Amino acid sequence: MLSQHRVTLVTVTWRSAATIPGFLAACPPDMPVVLVDNASDDGTVEAALAARSDVQVLRNSTNMGFGRAANQGLDAVRTEFAILLNPDARISTQAIELLVAAADSYPDHALVAPLLLDGQGQTVRSWNADQMRRRRLPRHRDAEPWPEGPTCVEFASGACLLFRPAQGLRFDPDFFLFYEDDDLCTRAGGVLLVPAARVAHEGGRSSPLSLEVTWRKARCMAWSRLRYTALHGGGAAVARREGVGRLAYHAGKALGHALRLKGRRVLADLAAFAGTLAWLLTGA
Numbered sequence: 355m356l357s358q359h360r361v362t363l364v365t366v367t368w369r370s371a372a373t374i375p376g377f378l379a380a381c382p383p384d385m386p387v388v389l390v391d392n393a394s395d396d397g398t399v400e401a402a403l404a405a406r407s408d409v410q411v412l413r414n415s416t417n418m419g420f421g422r423a424a425n426q427g428l429d430a431v432r433t434e435f436a437i438l439l440n441p442d443a444r445i446s447t448q449a450i451e452l453l454v455a456a457a458d459s460y461p462d463h464a465l466v467a468p469l470l471l472d473g474q475g476q477t478v479r480s481w482n483a484d485q486m487r488r489r490r491l492p493r494h495r496d497a498e499p500w501p502e503g504p505t506c507v508e509f510a511s512g513a514c515l516l517f518r519p520a521q522g523l524r525f526d527p528d529f530f531l532f533y534e535d536d537d538l539c540t541r542a543g544g545v546l547l548v549p550a551a552r553v554a555h556e557g558g559r560s561s562p563l564s565l566e567v568t569w570r571k572a573r574c575m576a577w578s579r580l581r582y583t584a585l586h587g588g589g590a591a592v593a594r595r596e597g598v599g600r601l602a603y604h605a606g607k608a609l610g611h612a613l614r615l616k617g618r619r620v621l622a623d624l625a626a627f628a629g630t631l632a633w634l635l636t637g638a
Contacts (some may be wrong), residue, residue, distance in 0.1 A: 387409045438512070482509075514555065568625070
C-alpha cells in the first residue's frame with residue numbers, strides 16, 4: 355500500500371462546484387489534498403469541504419490564472435511527491451502507485467505522467483512532440499505506435515502530472531491559461547510517460563461553459579501561443595511575424611463563421627484576434 359506520507363494531490367478550481375465532489379470522491383481518503391481556488395463565485399469551496407472536510411483550501415481573492423495558482427498549491431506540499439490534477443480528472447490508488455514507482459525507478463525525470471482516458475473510458479493521445487515541432491507535423495497521426503512501457507516524451511498534458519516539489523520546478527506565472535504545460539515540459543527537458551497508469555479526464559468540464567468562458571479561453575490560447583513562440587520558437591521577432599499572420603487568420607475565420615451564422619464560433623474568433631493583438635501590443 356502506498357504511504358500517505360509520500361504523495362499530496364493538488365488541484366486548481368474556478369467555478370468547479372459541479373465537478374469537485376466527484377474529484378474528491380475518487381481521491382484516496384488517506385492522502386492529503388491541496389485545493390487552490392481562484393475566486394470561485396459558485397460555492398466551489400463549500401462543495402469541496404462538504405465532500406471532504408480535511409481538504410487544505412487556499413483561497414485567492416481574484417482569479418490568478420492556472421499556472422500561478424498551481425504554483426501556490428505545489429509550494430504548500432510537504433510530501434516527497436505532488437500530483438497535480440484538473441478538477442475534471444479522476445485518479446485511482448493504482449494509478450498513483452504506478453506513477454510513484456516509475457518516479458522511483460527513473461529519478462532523473464522531473465515530471466511523470468499517466469495516459470489519459472476520455473469520458474467514454476478510451477485512451478487518448480495525451481502526449482506529443484514539443485509545441486514547435488508539433489506545429490510542423492500532420493494533425494492526424496493515428497498510425498504512430500503507442501508506447502508499451504515507460505517512455506520519455508517531449509510533452510504530456512498538464513491535466514495530470516507528478517512533481518517532486520522540492521526540486522523547484524514550477525509553471526511560468528505569466529501564462530494565465532494554456533501553453534503553461536507546454537512551457538513546463540520544454541523547460542523540464544521532457545516527461546516520463548507511464549502507459550500502465552490510467553487517469554480519467556473529461557476535458558473541458560472543470561468549469562461550466564458560458565460565453566464568458568468561451569471568450570476567455572480563446573483569448574488566452576491566442577496570447578499564450580505567441581508567448582510560447584517568443585520563449586521557445588525563435589524569439590520575439592519570430593512571434594511578431596507569426597502574430598501578424600494570425601490576425602489575418604482569425605479575422606478570416608470570424609468572417610466565415612459570421613456568414614454561416616455560427617455565433618459562438620464568431621465570438622471565439624474575435625477573442626483569439628483580441629488575444630493576438632494584445633500580445634503584439636504588449637508582449638514583445
